[in-house]
Amino acid sequence: MNGRLLTGYVLRRLGQALVVLWGAITLSFLIVQLTPGDPARLMVMGGEGGDAGAANEEQLAQVRADMGLDQPVILQYLGYLGRVVTFDWGTAYSQQRQSVTDVIGQGIGSTLELGAVSLLLMTALGIVFALGSVLLPTAWLRSAFQGVTVIGIAVPSFVLAIALLQIFSFQLGWFPAFGADGLRSVLLPSITIALLGAGTLSQVFARSIREVSAEGYVEVARARGLSPAQVVLRHVLRNASLPVYTIVGMLVGGIVSGAAIIETIFGRPGIGNLYVEAVSARDFPLIQALIVLTGGIYVLVTLIVDLSYPLIDPRVVSPAARRTR
Template identity: 50%
Template sequence: MTRYVLVRLGNGVFVLWAALTVSFLVLHLVPGDPVSVMLRGNGGEGSSVDPAAADALRADLGLDRPPHEQYLDFVWQAVRLDFGTSFATGDEVSAVLGRALPSTLELAAASLLLALVLGVAAALAASLLPTAPLRSAVLSATVVGNAVPTFWTGVVLLQVFSFRLGWFPAFGEGDLSHLVLPAFALALPGIGLLAQVLGRSLRTALGEPYVRTARAKGASRLRAVTVHALRNAAIPAMTLFGLMIGGIVAGAIITETVFSRPGLGALTAKAIDTHDFPVIRALVFLAGALYVLVNLAVDLVYPRVDPRIVLTAGAT
């Protein structure tokens, strides 16, 4: 087990290095100059920039050095978990992330809990309903969650439950009522995916000999699903759930923008708009680290769910 964890952590370091390298290359290849954006400030695209001031600021930020020197310095900073200062605000990147992280963690936890509870409930309903047409109808309905874009879901929720019915606040953050609509909008695709994957896995498991034997011995359909089939059918859904956690930052960008919530999503959109390279690199590192750690945790849980699974250092 220890060797397996060390190998996976080594693979995770490679994944982080690759993600950071790609982000460095992309940021330096896209059009736009962060120095010009910073000096223009609120003046807009048409405002002029003093060349001398631009050169001085570029030197101060280290952007006048050759790309390979910038890259090596960037990698060394990432190894020390030091991402420098924000181009846009001049604050330490760690402080910028620290201000935005709690709101996103709150939204992520609520949306993941909704996705898990409602996705599993839909899958169980699709397995326990008395007739095949009803079971198929439930699984078919969950496809809507995958097909509808998150921003469209957010807009519809705002129109119906905020502007027309007035049940929930439309924008910002505060008490629990501010969290309901953005959490559901972010969770809806996950609900559909979990229900689809777990529902089909349960259907396959219910056809296995051990489940048929349990049914022949008098087990009810409820017991056959929840006691005998669910544990084995949960493995693909666990993998999917791990991927959902790793991708929560990407979904938060849209959701937090629609609902005007402060957080990593809104920070990412602003950092891209202002070419704030240090913040973008830190966000890429954070998303990559989250992906690596969550998937490692999911792998370690597999043997607990299914004792037949043995983790070896050569597993992928």
């Protein structure tokens, strides 16, 4: 592998990741600027659940000073960038005026647990259904596997979550319906998220397997007498897996956004629930921190996926490969 090409590839991906992260930070800043009315008044009284007209001027002045709202917009933006870099997010008014950093620290562990288990299950199910739709011996079995994947794409997340709760928690009693206590409590919400993403993943993977299977070197492998399963497992999977890495990276964003619905339905504490509470209370510092956090997670996962491409297929770092991507 050419070292100069690889270095250029890595630097381009790092630059793209920084641009996307900067975009998320700027978007979180603009949310406050574009809010109709007085953001400080909405935030103070929204966080306390009171009448917005009852906020005293001393409180409002303090909030404006803390968030830099009493300065010109350009100075507000520069100050906000400085607070982002130093992780100084201020006060979460909807959470008993705790530090935003502390509030996120208390909820992120549960969401990361949910996301990690969901991603593992989603990837496993996607691969199994993709291989089944390609390798099963009869056409009706292959069609059945393909048909099942449509469910994950077509069914809304809240409908699937409620159905799984009704069957496996309320009727069978296999899993707890609510809370975040131990492995059993995370399995059902993780399965819900996994089923929603596995359909997309399996369809993309199956299509990639079929496209790679039409390549000339695969025909040579078949001519050597290898079985269909041996051809796919030995010669097709590696090259067919690149779109899977891309889709997995994209689905991380879906897991994070879907956590708000799933955590609410299953009564789990976490970042998703914090999003709902922060938006309801117009808690702008918490909303901004959550946007940057979720954007950062998405950027990090996508960057890891991009940097893993040359390990799977060294051709992706070549100029010719870049022109065809």
